[in-house]
Amino acid sequence: MSLKKHFEFDGRANRKTYWATIGIAGFIALVTIGIGAVTEVFAEYIAHQNALVDYVRGTLIALVELLVIVFFAWVWAAVSVKRCQDLDKPGWYAFIPGWNILVLPFKKGVPDAHRADLPTASTG
Numbered sequence: 001m002s003l004k005k006h007f008e009f010d011g012r013a014n015r016k017t018y019w020a021t022i023g024i025a026g027f028i029a030l031v032t033i034g035i036g037a038v039t040e041v042f043a044e045y046i047a048h049q050n051a052l053v054d055y056v057r058g059t060l061i062a063l064v065e066l067l068v069i070v071f072f073a074w075v076w077a078a079v080s081v082k083r084c085q086d087l088d089k090p091g092w093y094a095f096i097p098g099w100n101i102l103v104l105p106f107k108k109g110v111p112d113a114h115r116a117d118l119p120t121a122s123t124g
């Protein structure tokens with residue numbers, strides 16, 4: 001299994017793939033942000049060496065947390081767009097409030113034989 005497919009917007013994602021991708025990426029994001037928060041709390045108990053060290057440490061933690069949030073947002077967007085394509089809908093449906101929470105995780109995908117973008121016997 002290639003990690004590259006989790007960052008691409010092409011293709012389809014069934015419900016199992018959607019839940020697995022969101023679960024794993026969400027877990028990674030929560031653990032990383034949690035480690036950053038715990039590090040920040042424990043750093044308060046350590047004697048401050050100087051203001052510059054505190055500033056750099058805080059900036060690095062914030063930067064790592066920002067990168068994790070961007071990573072999770074990208075993976076979420078990619079798998080959500082692929083999930084919309086599995087439902088035979090345009091990818092921008094993933095960004096409609098409610099649709100991405102109520103429909104994407106639960107609705108069964110459209111079988112290949114009934115997809116609008118595939119040629120049928122009558123269209124050649």
